[in-house]
Amino acid sequence: MNLLIQNGTILTMHNRKVIPQGAIAIEGKTIVDVGKAQKLERTYGTGYEKIDAKGKVVIPGLINTHQHAAMSLLRGYADDLPLQEWLEKWIWPIEKHMTAHDIYVGALLTAIESVMGGTTTVNTMYHYTPEENEAKAFADAGLRGIIGHVCFSWRKNEDKKALKDLAKSWHNKADGLIRVSVDPHAPYSVDPEHMKELKVIREELNNKYGSEEAPIISHIHVAETDDELEKIRKTFNIQLKDGVMAYLDSLGVLDERLIAAHCVALTDKDMEIMKKKNVKVSHNPISNLKLASGISPVPKMLREGITVSLGTDSPCSNNTADMFEIMKTTAILHKGVNKNPTVMPAEKVLEMATIEGAKALSWENEIGSIEVGKKADLSIISLKKPHLCPVYTEASHLVYAAKASDVETVIINGRVVMENRKLTMLNTEKVMDVVEKTKNNLLSKLNANVK
Amino acid sequence: MNLLIQNGTILTMHNRKVIPQGAIAIEGKTIVDVGKAQKLERTYGTGYEKIDAKGKVVIPGLINTHQHAAMSLLRGYADDLPLQEWLEKWIWPIEKHMTAHDIYVGALLTAIESVMGGTTTVNTMYHYTPEENEAKAFADAGLRGIIGHVCFSWRKNEDKKALKDLAKSWHNKADGLIRVSVDPHAPYSVDPEHMKELKVIREELNNKYGSEEAPIISHIHVAETDDELEKIRKTFNIQLKDGVMAYLDSLGVLDERLIAAHCVALTDKDMEIMKKKNVKVSHNPISNLKLASGISPVPKMLREGITVSLGTDSPCSNNTADMFEIMKTTAILHKGVNKNPTVMPAEKVLEMATIEGAKALSWENEIGSIEVGKKADLSIISLKKPHLCPVYTEASHLVYAAKASDVETVIINGRVVMENRKLTMLNTEKVMDVVEKTKNNLLSKLNANVK
Numbered sequence: 001m002n003l004l005i006q007n008g009t010i011l012t013m014h015n016r017k018v019i020p021q022g023a024i025a026i027e028g029k030t031i032v033d034v035g036k037a038q039k040l041e042r043t044y045g046t047g048y049e050k051i052d053a054k055g056k057v058v059i060p061g062l063i064n065t066h067q068h069a070a071m072s073l074l075r076g077y078a079d080d081l082p083l084q085e086w087l088e089k090w091i092w093p094i095e096k097h098m099t100a101h102d103i104y105v106g107a108l109l110t111a112i113e114s115v116m117g118g119t120t121t122v123n124t125m126y127h128y129t130p131e132e133n134e135a136k137a138f139a140d141a142g143l144r145g146i147i148g149h150v151c152f153s154w155r156k157n158e159d160k161k162a163l164k165d166l167a168k169s170w171h172n173k174a175d176g177l178i179r180v181s182v183d184p185h186a187p188y189s190v191d192p193e194h195m196k197e198l199k200v201i202r203e204e205l206n207n208k209y210g211s212e213e214a215p216i217i218s219h220i221h222v223a224e225t226d227d228e229l230e231k232i233r234k235t236f237n238i239q240l241k242d243g244v245m246a247y248l249d250s251l252g253v254l255d256e257r258l259i260a261a262h263c264v265a266l267t268d269k270d271m272e273i274m275k276k277k278n279v280k281v282s283h284n285p286i287s288n289l290k291l292a293s294g295i296s297p298v299p300k301m302l303r304e305g306i307t308v309s310l311g312t313d314s315p316c317s318n319n320t321a322d323m324f325e326i327m328k329t330t331a332i333l334h335k336g337v338n339k340n341p342t343v344m345p346a347e348k349v350l351e352m353a354t355i356e357g358a359k360a361l362s363w364e365n366e367i368g369s370i371e372v373g374k375k376a377d378l379s380i381i382s383l384k385k386p387h388l389c390p391v392y393t394e395a396s397h398l399v400y401a402a403k404a405s406d407v408e409t410v411i412i413n414g415r416v417v418m419e420n421r422k423l424t425m426l427n428t429e430k431v432m433d434v435v436e437k438t439k440n441n442l443l444s445k446l447n448a449n450v451k
Numbered sequence: 452m453n454l455l456i457q458n459g460t461i462l463t464m465h466n467r468k469v470i471p472q473g474a475i476a477i478e479g480k481t482i483v484d485v486g487k488a489q490k491l492e493r494t495y496g497t498g499y500e501k502i503d504a505k506g507k508v509v510i511p512g513l514i515n516t517h518q519h520a521a522m523s524l525l526r527g528y529a530d531d532l533p534l535q536e537w538l539e540k541w542i543w544p545i546e547k548h549m550t551a552h553d554i555y556v557g558a559l560l561t562a563i564e565s566v567m568g569g570t571t572t573v574n575t576m577y578h579y580t581p582e583e584n585e586a587k588a589f590a591d592a593g594l595r596g597i598i599g600h601v602c603f604s605w606r607k608n609e610d611k612k613a614l615k616d617l618a619k620s621w622h623n624k625a626d627g628l629i630r631v632s633v634d635p636h637a638p639y640s641v642d643p644e645h646m647k648e649l650k651v652i653r654e655e656l657n658n659k660y661g662s663e664e665a666p667i668i669s670h671i672h673v674a675e676t677d678d679e680l681e682k683i684r685k686t687f688n689i690q691l692k693d694g695v696m697a698y699l700d701s702l703g704v705l706d707e708r709l710i711a712a713h714c715v716a717l718t719d720k721d722m723e724i725m726k727k728k729n730v731k732v733s734h735n736p737i738s739n740l741k742l743a744s745g746i747s748p749v750p751k752m753l754r755e756g757i758t759v760s761l762g763t764d765s766p767c768s769n770n771t772a773d774m775f776e777i778m779k780t781t782a783i784l785h786k787g788v789n790k791n792p793t794v795m796p797a798e799k800v801l802e803m804a805t806i807e808g809a810k811a812l813s814w815e816n817e818i819g820s821i822e823v824g825k826k827a828d829l830s831i832i833s834l835k836k837p838h839l840c841p842v843y844t845e846a847s848h849l850v851y852a853a854k855a856s857d858v859e860t861v862i863i864n865g866r867v868v869m870e871n872r873k874l875t876m877l878n879t880e881k882v883m884d885v886v887e888k889t890k891n892n893l894l895s896k897l898n899a900n901v902k
Contacts, residue, residue: 346531386879389883436842
């Protein structure tokens with residue numbers, strides 16, 4: 001299908017270029033023209049379905065670079081608890097009862113919530129299950145994503161099998177919507193030898209299924225809490241003098257295809273290494289605050305020239321998949337803790353949620369900005385709302401005032417996946433009913449197990 | 452009109468009592484019964500208009516204890532700037548051109564946004580203008596509020612006149628919806644003698660227009676930034692050794708009818724005094740972060756037994772009037788900075804946004820909880836949304852996952868002011884059009900003035 005989006009204010013996120021009364025022409029999956037509406041209307045007439053964006057803002061779809069999509073099933077199941085108690089007494093015991101179908105259902109719910117909030121790409125780390133999985137859920141929702149399988153030292157063979165299966169079945173599949181990643185859980189749960197091995201496996205899988213244009217990447221939790229070095233020392237009996245990134249660098253596993261989530265407890269040396277190795281960051285401010293992990297030194301990383309993108313983390317440590325909340329929290333948090341109102345201006349934060357997100361996922365050749373030749377991943381946001389009135393600057397409103405619910409229409413890979421807040425690919429009501437039943441099943445199984 | 456709200460989960464916020472499948476009977480302005488739906492349906496049959504709240508949550512309307520409602524006209528006008536530059540080069544120059552009608556229009560927009568986000572009471576501080584004003588705007592929207600006139604040393608006579616006029620015209624008016632307050636701007640902008648005088652004036656006005664049940668209160672900014680003591684020293688040549696509250700206490704102006712917004716830079720001694728004098732606090736986390744003022748020691752104030760409520764601050768330092776954002780930010784921020792995930796649990800934060808807000812405004816005899824005899828100020832929130840699915844605990848969802856846009860129906864003083872997201876008292880579209888024109892007028896006047 002060919003589309004012409006007309007009369008909107010277009011925030012291209014390519015060198016921060018803004019086009020008032022702009023238009024975007026889309027043929028198939030691809031953006032073929034971007035410019036003033038008046039000009040494009042003359043060129044793209046019949047054969048183009050029109051979307052009127054008058055009084056609206058068009059942005060590249062938001063890119064959420066850290067998720068555990070299936071965990072929406074546990075949204076609000078346990079909050080306000082110490083981290084270890086939360087994990088050991090609440091999250092892990094109930095997660096054990098999740099079936100492949102449950103994982104699919106949970107990811108489907110997150111996919112719906114993501115699309116409804118203007119997010120068009122999600123980087124998710126979870127347990128891969130061949131029968132049903134997050135990849136299928138995203139494909140069914142028409143959502144772009146990188147699906148990772150999380151790896152631990154205690155299940156190496158199982159993980160290797162899962163990684164191969166995942167890469168073979170899903171990398172660069174579903175019309176290019178789905179890519180995959182190799183996800184060592186964290187430096188304290190994957191031993192040093194296995195950490196190296198997982199990088200070798202990633203490159204083997206890249207040789208077989210990946211390409212320069214569509215690489216298989218790595219996705220890992222790093223330096224989420226202050227005690228991570230201590231946990232590594234304790235678990236693997238390794239004496240470390242520098243930071244966690246310095247440790248990973250000593251293993252030779254850092255490169256531009258690695259995205260590290262959190263990066264809260266970093267040393268200056270860590271940041272130096274990250275810049276040198278072009279390691280990408282996913283900043284998750286809401287999860288870091290809610291779990292009391294601390295505050296990532298984002299302004300400093302940005303000054304160092306490190307690529308920092310934004311993520312929500314799982315729907316049970318946030319508890320939403322809302323990138324608008326993340327943008328606002330990012331913009332205000334670092335101002336407050338650094339006592340400097342000029343850090344993290346709205347335009348920079350918007351970049352982090354779009355083009356920097358694309359770079360962080362090694363996907364900037366196709367997504368993250370509105371440019372000719374890129375895939376058509378777009379969100380159209382209505383400004384005709386009391387809380388977005390009056391309009392001085394669109395970027396300010398998007399970061400400081402807009403809500404997920406202001407997103408009206410979402411296009412992914414040239415396909416309209418949400419129109420006037422109705423999903424075109426899925427029955428939202430039905431998915432919510434199934435999720436509620438799945439939750440009841442999980443609680444029953446948990447209670448039966450406890451008895 | 453008599454109303455029966457049926458089948459909802461009722462969070463009464465009275466001793467945190469939750470009633471599943473509950474009902475609320477309302478006669479005129481007042482709640483006459485609260486209990487299980489099955490029981491109330493038998494008692495309140497004909498003559499009661501029914502509102503079905505199945506699958507929904509009913510809470511006391513949210514109470515926003517710090518606003519400058521008219522400033523919605525400047526939402527997004529200037530962001531990401533140093534505080535003094537923001538005020539002196541941007542906000543104050545354009546504010547000079549605001550007419551009484553502009554103030555009315557801005558307050559009307561904030562009233563609409565507030566109601567649409569489930570807020571039923573707003574405490575606002577601005578310049579009172581007799582012709583048109585924030586009080587009229589709130590009354591026209593059916594919103595409950597306390598309208599303050601802000602006082603400075605440099606316009607004492609003008610302020611005294613305004614205070615008298617405001618109290619006479621508006622205290623306990625509009626069917627009891629509107630109360631008024633005496634608002635010294637801040638300890639550095641009101642000299643010590645005038646600070647004392649303003650308390651005397653408040654009590655004179657109370658004797659004339661107020662009562663024990665409906666008092667005229669004081670509303671002031673205190674300790675918003677670290678340099679406040681230094682500003683007081685410089686401006687009034689006063690040598691101070693303790694904190695700002697200790698200074699105010701030395702003037703004899705602290706009592707249980709004073710609500711202090713911000714309270715970021717407090718000493719231990721300050722908090723001791725606040726507890727002793729029962730001074731109330733409005734915590735404004737988003738504004739404090741965005742303006743880089745710092746982070747208020749809220750967990751400590753709560754441990755001291757101080758009443759802490761929540762506020763959004765003005766729509767140009769936030770940039771919304773959304774109390775759901777404030778609740779989530781409050782719940783996560785203090786966990787993160789204190790590295791303790793158990794502080795500020797969801798239930799406590801909900802109290803701060805409801806019953807503690809009522810106490811902070813000396814209005815808890817009428818609002819803040821769902822109890823027989825209180826005024827019917829209620830918000831009904833739909834849980835049938837992907838981002839609120841599944842449901843384990845309602846309080847968690849309200850604080851961590853719900854958005855202003857999930858509020859469906861709002862009742863204030865027994866009157867349905869929003870039904871299925873449509874305002875009943877005002878034409879939202881028309882107000883937005885007027886606001887956009889008002890903004891353009893302001894910019895024209897500003898540009899003409901600059902030339």
